[in-house]
Amino acid sequence: MTSVVLGVTGGIAAYKAVELLRLLRESGIDVTVVPTQSALRFVGEPTWSALSGKPVATDVWTDAHQVPHVALGQGADLVLIAPATADFLARAAHGMASDLLTNVLLTARCPVIVAPAMHTEMWQHPATSANVATLRARGVIVVEPSVGRLTGTDTGPGRLPDPARLVELALDVLRDQVRRTADLTGADLTGADLTGVRAVVSVGGTREPWDDVRFLGNRSSGKQGFAIVRSALTRGAEVTVVVGHVDEPVPAGCAVIEAATAEDMRQAMHAAVADIDPHVVIMAAAVADFRPARGATGKITKESLGEDPTAVPEVLLERTTDVLVELVSKRGSAPGPVIVGFAAEAPGEGEALGDRAMAKLQRKGCDLVVANAITGGAVFGQDATNVLIVGADGVVTEVANASKAQAAHALWDTLSRLIAARR
Numbered sequence: 448m449t450s451v452v453l454g455v456t457g458g459i460a461a462y463k464a465v466e467l468l469r470l471l472r473e474s475g476i477d478v479t480v481v482p483t484q485s486a487l488r489f490v491g492e493p494t495w496s497a498l499s500g501k502p503v504a505t506d507v508w509t510d511a512h513q514v515p516h517v518a519l520g521q522g523a524d525l526v527l528i529a530p531a532t533a534d535f536l537a538r539a540a541h542g543m544a545s546d547l548l549t550n551v552l553l554t555a556r557c558p559v560i561v562a563p564a565m566h567t568e569m570w571q572h573p574a575t576s577a578n579v580a581t582l583r584a585r586g587v588i589v590v591e592p593s594v595g596r597l598t599g600t601d602t603g604p605g606r607l608p609d610p611a612r613l614v615e616l617a618l619d620v621l622r623d624q625v626r627r628t629a630d631l632t633g634a635d636l637t638g639a640d641l642t643g644v645r646a647v648v649s650v651g652g653t654r655e656p657w658d659d660v661r662f663l664g665n666r667s668s669g670k671q672g673f674a675i676v677r678s679a680l681t682r683g684a685e686v687t688v689v690v691g692h693v694d695e696p697v698p699a700g701c702a703v704i705e706a707a708t709a710e711d712m713r714q715a716m717h718a719a720v721a722d723i724d725p726h727v728v729i730m731a732a733a734v735a736d737f738r739p740a741r742g743a744t745g746k747i748t749k750e751s752l753g754e755d756p757t758a759v760p761e762v763l764l765e766r767t768t769d770v771l772v773e774l775v776s777k778r779g780s781a782p783g784p785v786i787v788g789f790a791a792e793a794p795g796e797g798e799a800l801g802d803r804a805m806a807k808l809q810r811k812g813c814d815l816v817v818a819n820a821i822t823g824g825a826v827f828g829q830d831a832t833n834v835l836i837v838g839a840d841g842v843v844t845e846v847a848n849a850s851k852a853q854a855a856h857a858l859w860d861t862l863s864r865l866i867a868a869r870r
Contacts, residue, residue: 448477449621452519452555454528454548455495456535457485459598460564460607464529465490467610468498471527474618479504479519481548483535506547519547520554524624527617529590530564530607533575539587540578558620558639562590562613562699567603586639586683588620590700612699616680619852623681626856639683640863645725646684647784648676649716649770651691653709655738657762660746666827667733669693671851675731676701678855682863687723689715691732709735709767716770717777720784726866729787729858730771731817740765775812785865787858790818804837814839814865817858836861 451471455464461482471478480495481504495503504519520526528535528548535548539561544550552559561582569575570592579589590613595606607613650672654662669690677698679686686701689712697703704719706712712734720728740763752758771788778786790807794800804818818835821827834854836844844861846854 448475449524450477450479450522451617452523452526452551453478453480453499454526454531454551455480455482455486455490456528456530456532456548457483457488458530458532458564458607459489460530461486461489463607463610465494465498467527467529467613468495470610470614471617472498472500474614479523481505481519481551483546483548485532504547517550517554520551521556523551523555523557525557525617525621526551526555526559527562527613528560529562529610529613531561533563533565533569533572536561536563536575536578536582540581558588558624559586560588560590560613560617560620562607563592563605564607565592565605566597566601567605570605583683583685584643586642588616588639588680588683588700590616591702593699594703608699609696612696616677616699619677619681622852623678623856639681641679641859641866642683644679644684644727644863644866645723646679646686646727646729647689647716647719647723647725648672648679648686648729649689649691649706649712649732649734650676651693652733653691653707653712653735655708655735655767656742657739658743658745658747663735663738664692665733665735667692668827669695670830671832671854672729672731673698674851674855675729675858678852678859682859687719687725689719689732691734706732709738709770713768713770713773716774720774720777725784726869727785727787727862728774730774731787731789733789733791734770735767737764738767739763769811771811771813782869785815785862785869786813787815787817787862788813790816791821792818793821801835801837801843804835804843805841808837808839815858815861817854 455461478499480499492503538549583589592604593606593608594604596602651669652665652667654664656662676686680700688701689704689706691706704715706715788811790804792803800820804816808816816837832851832854834846846857
């Protein structure tokens with residue numbers, strides 16, 4: 448059975464770790480809870496013991512003959528610490544072994560996920576930022592906190608992400624370990640191969656307003672984009688997501704920028720690239736090619752069109768700006784980030800998807816194009832996919848009859864090599 452050490456530190460968000468424990472157990476995972484002494488002031492030992500179904504490890508002296516400060520870390524398939532206080536981040540970053548939980552970190556050779564939760568000022572303090580950077584450089588997956596209501600009346604970044612999203616991330620990391628162990632291609636099997644990589648990923652569809660009620664949109668669900676985000680997070684990357692309209696929650700662990708329209712997406716992508724200086728930019732979003740040239744205030748009604756029952760309003764469309772082309776142009780001839788475009792194509796009779804993808808890659812000037820055929824509504828909102836990953840060097844990788852998670856990992860396998868060549 449898969450073994451997870453759940454570390455809980457002394458923040459008010461410790462009560463959310465109770466739900467986290469329940470969800471992990473319902474997923475069939477053996478969980479050992481290691482709360483700090485401060486955490487036990489928020490949630491008592493009987494609660495952790497009852498929900499985990501086993502004794503709680505609280506210090507290095509209990510059952511000393513079993514050497515828990517070494518055995519727990521050595522035997523874990525994953526260490527998940529949620530919530531993690533600013534004090535814990537500091538101790539972990541400096542390699543201290545002042546309690547059982549920090550001892551576990553020093554002995555663990557498995558993936559480690561740390562989910563900080565604290566007030567905004569503490570999260571944004573330079574000392575905390577430096578400690579987070581140190582942990583990430585070591586391959587620790589440090590989850591970006593959510594933005595929302597904090598203790599008291601405060602609101603801002605520092606909130607512990609939803610426990611269900613954290614469990615999804617934990618399961619993704621565990622699955623990725625299995626995938627790498629079975630990988631015979633020579634990929635790095637020892638840790639997070641995207642550690643230190645910064646990525647900006649656009650996800651979902653845009654909606655272009657016609658009036659205050661209606662809009663022009665598309666069928667993008669965000670499933671493939673979020674699969675790319677989850678794959679990157681499990682492999683150690685720092686991810687900023689520019690998200691449009693989607694059908695599922697944003698994965699835990701990434702920074703989020705919302706973008707409703709094509710112009711919103713354009714501005715957000717340029718700002719994110721400028722601020723983050725990413726190693727890779729992935730335009731997975733379905734950005735509208737056209738929008739109404741003139742929007743109406745209020746709602747366009749049948750009555751406003753007069754007495755003719757057949758009268759319909761005319762919609763004049765205009766082109767939107769091609770965000771991908773702009774990003775490539777802005778990069779210029781400098782090495783810059785690896786830039787990936789997406790091509791949802793409907794090949795005609797006698798046309799090959801690969802040829803259309805290569806033609807798009809050459810028009811846009813990006814490094815890779817991920818193409819799929821959408822004839823008959825295929826792919827949108829589904830869990831399975833068929834894609835071609837087409838490179839500027841002419842190399843084509845086919846991922847057929849696969850899950851979107853598998854397609855995402857195949858993309859990152861290609862990207863990791865391109866990024867390594869530029870670093």
